[in-house]
């Protein structure tokens with residue numbers, strides 16, 4: 532591989548010492564100005580090539596996607612949890628699974644999902660009172676878990692005594708620890724962290740097994756994605772287990788983060804919050820089937836939040852043959868990083884990139900951004916299958932919160948984030964809810 536630009540490292544450790552710096556995403560976001568379209572860093576024994584030219588990102592994700600497979604941190608740490616589910620499957624297996632799961636994400640399904648989103652959001656709003664300061668990230672995780680479990684598996688978590696939020700907290704803490712320390716001891720080594728993680732997976736497996744078994748024993752009672760897969764007969768219980776765990780994890784965490792970051796941004800930008808409340812009050816018929824979908828401002832607020840705080844901060848790929856990117860030969864197997872965090876804050880692509888300006892999405896130049904410059908849900912054949920559902924949730928949940936409450940940030944602490952499996956706030960996001968009259 533030819534010599535690429537990048538930060539200078541030490542002979543043995545490469546850039547490892549810089550990688551451990553506290554604010555690694557901040558360090559990365561300076562790369563486009565320093566190094567241009569492509570840069571290389573070396574962490575421990577791993578070379579990572581960061582692609583910063585939207586054309587290269589589009590080449591990898593869309594135009595020449597067949598030359599790349601998944602790789603990197605996400606794959607290494609999640610494979611024992613989500614197995615061969617859709618996020619990690621490759622080749623024919625991925626193609627056929629994606630085909631079988633697509634119907635559950637069809638636009639026609641969104642009306643019934645909207646009803647479930649409304650029901651669970653209403654219930655959550657009823658648990659809050661005027662003046663409450665709530666741990667908003669946790670509240671949103673609980674809500675999005677209830678929604679996804681109801682929408683895709685026809686199970687209402689409110690009437691079950693399964694503590695799925697705590698189980699997933701344990702799982703995410705484990706990934707965050709590895710991402711922060713880069714210490715990855717094989718899971719069979721009985722450290723206390725590994726034991727807690729294995730215990731959490733064990734509890735999750737029991738719950739998922741119970742959900743699938745209920746479907747098998749009482750098929751007439753369920754109208755769900757699992758029922759559809761069981762009807763096809765080619766799916767084994769173990770394969771369905773992998774998809775259920777994949778969808779539970781991928782379907783709630785990122786959406787909850789989007790809602791928490793967006794509410795934080797509204798809480799700390801009173802003018803934009805007031806405009807959003809105004810638009811909701813003026814334009815929305817109260818009980819339409821899919822409320823708030825026509826709101827341009829909510830749309831731009833969510834887009835801008837996903838630009839500034841993308842729940843997925845990076846996508847990793849490895850070429851399956853030697854390729855040329857930005858004029859450089861990249862060898863087969865090289866780990867490529869396509870970072871939403873870096874690209875969405877690239878000053879060559881966005882004016883005042885670190886500022887929250889939802890109205891930037893009104894401009895003609897951003898009405899249809901190229902998939903290589905804005906990709907919160909990835910792009911190409913492996914684009915997020917849940918994007919439509921996530922955006923539906925985003926608008927309904929935010930709209931319903933703003934109808935009833937004015938969200939405020941209690942202390943004006945700035946929001947710092949750290950990379951884990953997803954983009955995590957470094958300390959919990961708190962929101963003060965003031966009831967509207």
Ligand code: HEM
Pocket residue numbers: 601617618619629679777778781782783785786789841842843846847906907908909912913914915916917918920921
């Ligand atoms: C704001 C919310 C969400 C964000 C930002 C997000 C982001 C992403 C991204 C970036 C990918 C591509 C990963 C890669 O190729 O390496 C992806 C894939 C995926 N997402 Fe999402 N996602 C969100 C919500 C959801 C929801 C609600 C579901 C399911 C209900 C879901 C299920 C999946 C699945 C199954 C894949 C793998 C698709 C495939 O490879 O065919 N996601 N998501």
